[in-house]
Amino acid sequence: MNMIKKIPRKRLVFLFILSTVLVSSIYFVYHNHAFYQDPIVEVTKVTIIDEQEVTDGQGHIDIIYTQAIEGKLKNSLQKGERVYLENEFSQSRVYHPEFQVGDDVFVTIDQVQEGDDLTGSIIDAKRDHYLLLVGWFFMLVLIAVGRRQGLFAVISLVVNAVLISLALDVYIATNDVTLLFIMSLAVIAMTALSLVLVSGLTHQTYAAIIATLIGTFSLLFITMLVLAMTNAEGLRFEEMEFLTRPPEAVFMAGILVGALGAVMDVAVTISSSLFSLYDKNHQISDHDLKQSGIEIGKDIMGTMTNILFFAYVSGTIPTLLVYFMNGAPLGFTLSLNLSLELTRALAGGIGIVLTIPIGLYTTIFFINRKRASV
C-alpha cells in the first residue's frame, strides 16, 4: 500500500539529483577556464589563408590548409584580449584538427611589444566539455535502457577504473613490488565487486567469482609459460606505444586485466544458467547439468572470442593505414603492429574457452553444496 507511493518518490528524488548534477557539471565544464594554467582561447573567427596541394612519395594527393584564427583569451592575466593564431592542417587530418568558431584551444602566448596585437601558438584543443557531454549521454542511455542494471554498469565502470588507477599509483610509488602482483590483487577485488553488483550475494555469484579467478589466472599462467618457452619470439615489444617502463611487465598486466571482463561474462553465463536449471528442477543430475553447460559454452565461445578480437585489433587500423599507404610490405606491417594485439586476443580467447569447463565444475560443486544444505 505504502510501497506504491514510495517507489515513484524515490525515483523522483533520484531524477532530481541526477538532473541537478547534470546541469551543474555541464555549467562548470563550460566555465572552468580559470582552473587551467595554460592560456585558453575561444575561436571567434577563422579564415583559410593558404591552400597547398602536396603529393607524397607514394603519389597520394592531399591538401595542406593554413587557417588564421582570431580568438579571445578566456583566462590568465590578459583575459578578454584578442589573440591571433595560425593552424596548419591537412585535408586528411591525420594529426592536426581543423578548428571552427566556438572551439576552445590551449595556447602559449608569445612575448610582444606593449600595444602590439597578441599572438600565440596552439598546443591542443580543449576537449573536456565534449567528453563530459558524451559521458552524460552514455550514462543516460544506459539508465534509460537498463534502469537499475544500467546504473550498476556505469557504477562498475567507474569503480573499476578507480581501482586500476589506484593499483597503478601503488605500483609507481613502490618500486619493489611487481605490477603483475598488484594487478592480481586488483583483479580479485574487481571480480568480487563487479559480480556482486551484477547478481548479489548468492551461491551463483560465489561460483562465478571462483570460476573467473581460476579462469583468469590459468590464462595468465599459460600465456606466461608460452612466452617463456619461446622467449617471446614474434612479439614486438619495442612497438608498444606510450612506454615509460619495461614493456613485458605492463603487457602481461594488460593481458590479465583485458581478459577479465570476458572471462567474467562466461563465468556468469554458465553459473546463472545452471543455477536456473537447478531452480526449475532440484532433482536434476550432475550429468544433465554438465551436458547443458557444455551446450551453452559451445554457443557463447565463438561470439565471445570475437568480441575480444575486435576490441583489441581495431585500434591498430590508423597505424596500419599509415604503414600500408607509405608502401610498407604487408607481412612486415602486420608482424610489427599486430603481434601484441593478437597475443592479447589469443590469450583472452584461451581464457574464455578454459572458463567454460572451469565454470561448469565450479557451479556444479556449489549446486551440490546447496543441495546438501537443503
Next chain:
Amino acid sequence: MNALVILTAILFFLMTLVGGKKGVRSFVALFINFLVLLVTILIMTDSNASPVILTAIACALISAVTLFFINESNVKTKTAFVSTIITTVLLLLFIQFVTDRVMVQGFGDEEVEGLTIYSFYLGIDFLQVATSVVIMSTIGAVTDEAISISSPMFEIHRHHPTISMSALFHAGMRIGKDLLGTSANTLFFAFFGGYLALLVRYKDLSYSFGQIINSKVFSAEMITILCAGIGVALIIPVTAAITSYVLVKKSPVDKS
C-alpha cells in the same frame, strides 16, 4: 618457435576439445573475420573509397560470419543480424558526429613519435577512420548481444505462441538488461587492458588531470569506451523490438 603460433594452436586445440564441431567453426570464423578486417583496411588505402561505408559493409560481413556461419541461418540469427545492422548504422551516425566535434581523429602527440618517418599526407579522411575504429571495436559485442537476446525470445515465443507483441518485447528487454552489465564489462576491461601502458605513462610523467582529459589519445580512448557502452545498450531495445515484431506479426500463431 613463434609464440603467436603456439598460442593460436592452443586456442584451436581448446576450442575443438570443448566445442567439438562448433568449436572448429568458431575458430574458422575468427580467422575469416580477421581476413575481412584486413581486406577492409587494404581497400581503405584507396582514397576514392569512403572509410565509413567500407566499415558498414565490413560490419555486415563480420556479423554475418559470426551469426550464420557459427550458428545457422534461421529466424533467430536473421533477426539478430538485422538488429546488428540497424544499431551499427545508428551508432555510425552518432560516432561520426562525436569524433568530428571532439577532434580525436588520427594520432596524438604521444603516438606520432613512432611514426615520424612516414608521410601523413595520405588523402584519406581520418575523421572517418576514427569512426570506423570505434565501430569495429564494438561490432563483436553488439553481435553477441543481439543473438543472446533474440535466441531466448524465440524460445519464449515457442513455449507461449499466443504471447502478445508487447509482452514479448518486455521479455526481451528484461533479458537484455540482465546482459547489459556483463557485456559492458567485457568491453570495458578489454579497453582498460589495452590502455594500461598509456595510464602508466600519464602517471610516470605526472600529467595533470586537466592535461590527461584534454589530450587527444585519452579522449579518443574515452570516446571509444563510452560509444561502445552506448552500442551495447542500444542493441537491446532494437533487438527486442525487431524480434518481437518478426515473431508475432510475421509468423502466424498456429505455425508450429
